[in-house]
Amino acid sequence: MPELVLLIEDEKDIRDLMRYHLERDGFRVTAVADGEEGLERVHAARPDVLVLDLMLPGRDGLDVLREVRNTPATRDLPVMVVTARSAEMDRLLGFEHGADDYLTKPFSPRELVARLRALVRRVRAGNAEAVVEVGDLRVDPFAREATWRGQLLPLTPREYELLKYLARHPGRVMSREELLRKVWGYDFVGETRTVDVHVRNLRAKLGSHMIETVTGSGYKMVAPRAAS
Secondary structure: OOOEEEEEOOOHHHHHHHHHHHHHOOOEEEEEOOHHHHHHHHHHHOOOEEEEEOOOOOOOHHHHHHHHHHOOOOOOOOEEEEEOOOOHHHHHHHHHOOOOEEEEOOOOHHHHHHHHHHHHHHHHHHOOOOOEEEOOEEEEOOOOEEEEOOEEOOOOHHHHHHHHHHHOOOOOOEOHHHHHHHHHOOOOOOOOHHHHHHHHHHHHHHOOOOEEEEOOOEEEEOOOOOOO
16 A cells, blocks of 8 residues: 655645645645644554644644654654755754654755655665664664664664664764765765764664764764673
């Protein structure tokens, strides 16, 4: 069955345009105009992907995003933020609250579709991969879960993908540009701080000892030494 996209966008012309192009590309689409109704649809419809405008009447997009990430049933829902805001700090704020991708208005409908397809592909691809273990870290692509010493890590979809990629290449230094290309699936020109934000979030949940900063180069996953 085609993936269901929940679209929360208050501008009718933009909402209708996005819906048209997404449905033409094979997605099923449910579209609403405000954050409160959007949250109700998130829980009722259980969409595969959420496309969320930040500037919404009443309950704004960041508030919606916080609730989605803080609710166990929706914590792993892929979220693309779409907004007229273009400042770097606004983008980073969206990522810090758990957005998986960010598209700034005005945008090409083709780019919207391509980025959503990239999110969906990565969810599907995870189901065919083997379990990865690095020390006490265990990443299960089939369940799309990661545990640390048996405890489930509360990861957003993008944090999960980044952790999985790092864990699959322990000990190898990876540049921010490589991580953007391999984890995000396309080039984020001038947006390498996006990686730093996600690494910081991972360290807060996993501990700083597992992901090492290599000055001037990037990051690497390190396995803890076995106790003697």
